[in-house]
Amino acid sequence: MLDKGLPHNLHIFVNSVEFIAKVIGLAKLSPEQVKVVCSMSGENRENNRRKLGKEYSIGQPSAPVKKINFYTSTCFEGCDLYDENGVTFIVSDGSKAQTLLDISTLFTQICGRLRDSKYKGEIVHVFSTTKYSREVTLDEFVAATKKTLQEAVEYADEINKLSDTVREKTLSKIKYINEQYVRIEDSRLIVDRNLANMDIVNFKICRHIYRTYINLTGELQRNGYAIMRHSFSEIIEKIENKSNARLTFKELFDEYHRLKTTQPFFSWDNHTELCAMIESRHPLVKRAYEQLGMAKVQALKYHVGNIRRELVKELPITNEYKIVKMVNDAFAKQTATPKSIAKEKLQRIYDTLGISRTAKASDLAN
Known part of the structure; x- marks a missing residue:
C-alpha cells in the first residue's frame, strides 16, 4: 500500500492493541503513516500507550485519516468514519479470543463504520482459524449446556422449596455453590440463564465459526454477506489438512480455473x-x-478418460501412434480385460479419432 503509492487508505478493525503494535513494528510504520484509535479510559490509557510506544499517539475517530488506520472495539459500534478512499479490513486472530467477532452482531456493526467510501460494499476479512479440539460439535455442546442448565434449575427448585429457616441454615453451611450457572442471592438459589447463553455464544464463535474457513464463510452467507471473491480455497484447505482427501477432477479443475481467472482486491495467498x-x-x-x-472440458463433462483421449487427439502424430497412446491409457496393465469391454474401449478410441472402423479384438493383437 505504501511502497506502490496506491490511492486506498486502510481502515483496520482489530480488538488488540498488542496486535496493532506488532504490525506497526514489523512493517516499520512511522507515526506519520499511522492512526490508532483505542481505549483512553483508566488504566487502559497507560497500558495502551506503553504497548504502542511514546512516538505513537492515541487518536480520536474524528482525527484526520492516514494511510493506515487501526481501530479497537471502542470504535466497533456507533462511530461514523468518513473516507472516500477507505477500505475496511477486519482482522480476527485465532490465538486472541477478543478479536473473534460474532458475525451477526459486531462484525455487522463494523461493516457500517465507513459511511462514504467508494469501497464500502467490499469488506476484507483477514483471519486465522482457532486451534481448539474438533472432537465436540456445536450441536453436542449446545445439548450438553442445556442439560447442565436443566439440572441447575431442578437443583435450585429443590433447595428453594425448603422452608425459609431450613433453607437459610442449609445455605449458610455451604461455602460456595459447586453447581454451574447457580449462585446464592438473598438466601435463595438463582439460576443465571445468561451465563449458559454466553457459554454457547463463546463456543460458537471460538470453536465453531472460526474453526475452519468453510464454517466462517457459511456463517457470513447465513447473515446475508456475499462471498464474491476470496483468497483462500476450500479445495486447497482439503489438500493441506488431509492429503488423502477425496477430490474429484471437476472440483480440482473448477478451482484451478477460478484461481487463474480471479484477482481479488487483496490476497495473502x-x-x-x-x-x-x-x-x-x-x-x-x-x-x-x-x-x-x-x-x-465442460463439453467433455469433466470425464478423465474423454479428456485424455482428446489430448492425444490434438498431438501432431499419426493416427497409429495416437491409437497406441490411447490404448495405453485406457487399459490396465497386467490385468485381463473381457473381450466385449476391450472392443467398447477400442471403438471409443476410433470414434474419437474420426476413424470409420468397427473395433475387433484382433485389432489389439496387431
Missing part, C-alpha cells in the same frame, strides 16, 4: 502457488486447462 498445489495433486488439470480450455 499467491494464486500461482495455489495452482501449483493442484497441479501436483492431479497433473492432468494443467494440461487440460492449457490445451483444451474450460469450454471443451
Whole structure:
C-alpha cells in the first residue's frame, strides 16, 4: 500500500492493541503513516500507550485519516468514519479470543463504520482459524449446556422449596455453590440463564465459526454477506489438512480455473502457488486447462478418460501412434480385460479419432 503509492487508505478493525503494535513494528510504520484509535479510559490509557510506544499517539475517530488506520472495539459500534478512499479490513486472530467477532452482531456493526467510501460494499476479512479440539460439535455442546442448565434449575427448585429457616441454615453451611450457572442471592438459589447463553455464544464463535474457513464463510452467507471473491480455497484447505482427501477432477479443475481467472482486491495467498498445489495433486488439470480450455472440458463433462483421449487427439502424430497412446491409457496393465469391454474401449478410441472402423479384438493383437 505504501511502497506502490496506491490511492486506498486502510481502515483496520482489530480488538488488540498488542496486535496493532506488532504490525506497526514489523512493517516499520512511522507515526506519520499511522492512526490508532483505542481505549483512553483508566488504566487502559497507560497500558495502551506503553504497548504502542511514546512516538505513537492515541487518536480520536474524528482525527484526520492516514494511510493506515487501526481501530479497537471502542470504535466497533456507533462511530461514523468518513473516507472516500477507505477500505475496511477486519482482522480476527485465532490465538486472541477478543478479536473473534460474532458475525451477526459486531462484525455487522463494523461493516457500517465507513459511511462514504467508494469501497464500502467490499469488506476484507483477514483471519486465522482457532486451534481448539474438533472432537465436540456445536450441536453436542449446545445439548450438553442445556442439560447442565436443566439440572441447575431442578437443583435450585429443590433447595428453594425448603422452608425459609431450613433453607437459610442449609445455605449458610455451604461455602460456595459447586453447581454451574447457580449462585446464592438473598438466601435463595438463582439460576443465571445468561451465563449458559454466553457459554454457547463463546463456543460458537471460538470453536465453531472460526474453526475452519468453510464454517466462517457459511456463517457470513447465513447473515446475508456475499462471498464474491476470496483468497483462500476450500479445495486447497482439503489438500493441506488431509492429503488423502477425496477430490474429484471437476472440483480440482473448477478451482484451478477460478484461481487463474480471479484477482481479488487483496490476497495473502499467491494464486500461482495455489495452482501449483493442484497441479501436483492431479497433473492432468494443467494440461487440460492449457490445451483444451474450460469450454471443451465442460463439453467433455469433466470425464478423465474423454479428456485424455482428446489430448492425444490434438498431438501432431499419426493416427497409429495416437491409437497406441490411447490404448495405453485406457487399459490396465497386467490385468485381463473381457473381450466385449476391450472392443467398447477400442471403438471409443476410433470414434474419437474420426476413424470409420468397427473395433475387433484382433485389432489389439496387431
